[in-house]
Amino acid sequence: MAADMLIRIGTRGSELALAQARQAAETLQAAHPGLECELHIIHTAGDRRTDIPLNEVNRATGTADKGVFIAAIEDALAAGEIDCAVHSLKDMPGTLDPRFCLAAVLPREQVEDVLVCRDDADMDRLVVATGSVRRARLVQDVWPGSRTVPVRGNVATRLRKLAESAEATATLLARAGLNRLGYTAPQMELGGRTLSFRTLAVQDFPPALGQGAIALETRAADPQATALVAAVNHAPTSRCIRAERRFLDLLQADCSVPVAGYATEADGCMTLRVVYYPPHGPAVKLAHTGTAADSPEEVAAAVFTALQGGFSQSSCVPKGSSS
Numbered sequence: 001m002a003a004d005m006l007i008r009i010g011t012r013g014s015e016l017a018l019a020q021a022r023q024a025a026e027t028l029q030a031a032h033p034g035l036e037c038e039l040h041i042i043h044t045a046g047d048r049r050t051d052i053p054l055n056e057v058n059r060a061t062g063t064a065d066k067g068v069f070i071a072a073i074e075d076a077l078a079a080g081e082i083d084c085a086v087h088s089l090k091d092m093p094g095t096l097d098p099r100f101c102l103a104a105v106l107p108r109e110q111v112e113d114v115l116v117c118r119d120d121a122d123m124d125r126l127v128v129a130t131g132s133v134r135r136a137r138l139v140q141d142v143w144p145g146s147r148t149v150p151v152r153g154n155v156a157t158r159l160r161k162l163a164e165s166a167e168a169t170a171t172l173l174a175r176a177g178l179n180r181l182g183y184t185a186p187q188m189e190l191g192g193r194t195l196s197f198r199t200l201a202v203q204d205f206p207p208a209l210g211q212g213a214i215a216l217e218t219r220a221a222d223p224q225a226t227a228l229v230a231a232v233n234h235a236p237t238s239r240c241i242r243a244e245r246r247f248l249d250l251l252q253a254d255c256s257v258p259v260a261g262y263a264t265e266a267d268g269c270m271t272l273r274v275v276y277y278p279p280h281g282p283a284v285k286l287a288h289t290g291t292a293a294d295s296p297e298e299v300a301a302a303v304f305t306a307l308q309g310g311f312s313q314s315s316c317v318p319k320g321s322s323s
Contacts, residue, residue, distance in 0.1 A: 005032075005034050005035050005036055006035075006036045006037075006038065007028065007035060007036070007037055007038070007083045007084055007225060007228065007229075008037075008038045008040055008081070008082045008083045008084070009021055009024060009025060009037055009038065009039050009040065009082060009083070009084050009085070009086055010040050010042050010073045010076050010077060010081070010082035010084070010085045010086070011039055011040070011041060011042065011073070011085070011086045012041070012042065012043070012044055012069060012073070013041040013042075013043065014154040014155075015154060015155065015156060015181060016088075016154060016155055016177045016180060016181055017086070017088075018039070018041075019180045019181060020086055020088065020180060020214050021039050021086045022039070023106065023180070023214065024084075024086045024106065024214060024216055025037035025039065027106060027232045028228070028229065028232055031231050031232050032228060032231070035228075040076070040081065040082050042072050042073045042076050042082075043072065044068065044069045044070065044071065044072040044073060068091075068255065069087070069088070069091040070085070070087050070091055070092055070217075073085045073087070074097065074100060074217070077100065077217065077218070077219055078099055078100075078219065080219075083218065083219075083222065083225040084103070084216055084217065084218050084225060084229055085100075085216070085217040085218075086214060086215070086216055086217075087214070087215045087217060088177075088210075088213075088214065088215070089105060089210040089211075089213035089214065089215040089241055089245075090207075090208040090209065090210035090211045090212075090213070092210065092215055092217075092245075093248070093254060094245050094246070094247070094248030094249030094250075094251070094252075094253065095249050096217075098220065099219065099220055099221070100217050100218065100219060100220055101217065101218050101219070101220045101226050102215055102216075102217055103216050103217065103218045103225075103226045103229035103230045103233070104215075104216040104229045104230055104231075104232050104233035104234075104238075105213050105214065105215050105216070105233060105234055105237045105238050105241055106213070106214040106216070106232065106234055106237070107234040107236075107237055108176075108212045108213045108234070108237040108240070108241075109175070109176035109179055109180065109212040109213075110175040110176055110179065110199075110212055111175070111176070111202060111207045111211050111212040111262050112174075112175045112199050112200055112201070112202055112205075112207060113135070113172050113173070113174060113175065113199075113200050113205050113207055113211075114172065114173050114174070114175050114178055114197050114198065114199050114200065115128075115170055115171075115172060115197075115198045115200055115205075116159065116162060116170060116171050116172070116173060116195050116196070116197055116198075117169065117170045117195070117196050117198070118162060118163070118168075118169050118170065118193050118194070118195060119193060119194040119195075119196070120169060120193075121169035121170050122169065123143070124143075124145045124146075125145050125146060126139070126143050126145075126146035126147075126169055126170045127146065127147055127148075127149060127167055127168050127169045127170065128143075128146060128147070128148045128149070128168065128169075128170045128171060128172060129148070129149050129150070129151035129158065129161065129162060129165065129168035129170070129171040130148050130149075130150075130151060130171060130172050131150055131151055131152050132172070132208070132255075133255070133256060133257070133258045134208055134258045134259060134260050134277075135148075135172045136148045136258070137258040137277045137283070138205055138206070138260065138275075139172075141283060142204060142205055149167055149168055151168070151171065155173060155177055155178065155181055155183070156181075158171055158173065159171070159173075159188075159190060159195065160190065160191065162193075162195065163190040163191035163192070163193040163195065164191050174207070174208075174211055174212065175199055175212075176211065176212040178197070183197070185197070186198075202262060206260035206261055206262060206273065206274075206275050207260060207261075207262055208260060209244040209245070209247065209248055209259065209260070209261050209262070209274075210241055210244050210245065210248075211262070213237055213241050215241075216229045216232070236265065239263075239265060239270065239296050240262075240263040240264065240265060240270070240296070241263070242295075242296035242297060242300075243263040243270055243272045243296035243297065243299050243300045244261065244262065244263050244272070244300070246296065246297045246300035246301070247261070247272065247274060247300040247303055247304055250300065250301065250304040251276070251304065251307075258276075258277035259274065259275070259276045259277070260274070260275045260276075261273050261274035261275060263296065263299070267292075268292035269289055269290055269291060269292055269294075270289070270290050270294065270296055270299045271287060271288065271289040271290075271299075272287065272288055272299050272300055272303050273285075273286070273287040274286045274287070274303055274307070276307060284307060286303050286306050286307055287303070288302040288303045288306065290302065
């Protein structure tokens with residue numbers, strides 16, 4: 001680290017990314033009185049290339065299988081320019097580069113997606129602006145008469161584009177990001193339009209794996225920074241995202257793979273629910289509830305094994321477990 005009581009935090013420069021980085025800094029300072037936090041804004045491939053769909057950015061920028069919103073920040077971390085990186089956990093690939101450590105996750109926000117509709121939207125024939133392959137496939141299932149059009153940009157940009165669009169009548173955003181930015185009212189006026197916000201039930205419209213969680217990443221070779229950051233890890237959130245990330249790792253999925261899901265834990269037993277869209281055919285819905293002795297990774301492996309076997313949701317759940 002740069003000094004005994006200083007930690008340099010790398011973040012994207014969007015309004016949401018900065019809000020999350022400030023939340024991380026405040027959490028670290030509460031745990032370590034006297035700690036100074038410096039925010040370093042880093043521009044990523046995902047920020048620079050807003051002219052193409054998100055699932056095409058890796059190929060266009062040569063970031064390989066790294067997350068398009070994290071590669072540049074990890075480069076700064078590896079170079080020692082920052083001590084800690086703050087990410088939306090859903091932007092991180094399932095497999096972490098061994099040079100780095102997922103030192104902590106903060107308490108998870110709501111995981112749901114929100115449907116934002118204009119006042120002229122026809123609910124039977126929505127035109128949904130989204131850059132997510134997961135959301136695009138779910139739209140087809142949940143609102144069969146609807147279609148999607150591409151959109152990129154931060155929260156404020158996407159809301160503005162929706163209000164001004166000559167085509168789109170709705171968009172989809174994460175409830176967590178809206179909450180962190182203060183968009184909590186059921187409606188807002190923008191560009192002469194009324195936009196209505198409706199939170200979607202996870203059973204009907206499951207989120208991205210890792211959605212709602214903020215990740216704090218450090219260098220594996222920096223035990224001082226790692227220990228300092230690890231002190232703020234939220235264990236219940238950490239256990240759930242371990243299952244979700246392990247499933248992504250087994251699936252070898254990046255942002256081009258339409259997969260959704262979330263883990264929950266009750267009475268010491270974890271349940272992982274997943275919806276996966278294969279290249280051809282309908283969605284595959286899977287769920288598995290482990291025992292109190294099962295690790296999150298074992299729960300994820302059980303769901304992946306069921307996926308490989310082509311089992312249905314009911315056959316995936318073992319006898320004596322509930323989905």
